[in-house]
Amino acid sequence: MIESWTFSDGAVLTSPTAALALLHERIAAGQLETWLTSSQGRALAVITNTERAMVMLLEDEEDPGEHAITPDADGRSKDFILANGQHDEYPDEDTVPLAEALQIVNHILTTGTPPAGTAWSVDR
Template sequence: MRMLESWTFIDGTAPASPTAALALLRERIADGQLETWLTSSRGRALAVITNTERAMVMLLEDEDDPGEHAITPEAEGHSAGFILANGQHDEYPDEDTAPLAEALQIVHHIITAGTPPASAAWSIDR
């Protein structure tokens, strides 16, 4: 029998369910916390960095993994306003991010099923 993977926010907050985790993530974004990391019981890391319109969603197998991330291949341009916890302001090509609503769906699927949804455009950076 396969053990389910559980996810915890980097600050130690352990939501009771994937739905509760998503609600907490939305609350953090609304409060201006634009970079959030979760860690899994398998040692994986999931990052969500947003400017409240688009989000960079990254999944890493371990701390040395270049990882993989959600993309929007047809998107053009760049978006700024991605503010990291250390105060750094980043800008990303729109093709390397997803609209926030879609990004949150991807996060929910990852913390529920362990993988991005089949419908999500995804880039493997390894």
């Protein structure tokens, strides 16, 4: 069975390209936390400050999941604004540049897995 994805607010994805377009629109509008859920119960999150993003993939609601990383990055980035208004700050090594995050999301929506060669931290 092919896995299908929807935005957590119910927006249905017609294609990975349409999903990325909607994700771009949401980020431009200041909606910096987006969750997608799959037909197989997985969750994909993108939290951004418009420059870097935390991309998390969880197998189910109780899974601590895994996230994309930039292993050699130094520093910290601020202004990751969650839907509840909370402002988070993350080490740059725990995030990826936004353009890379969007490529990762596209690959997951298309194939179900992160791209080969993407560094991940498993939080399980």
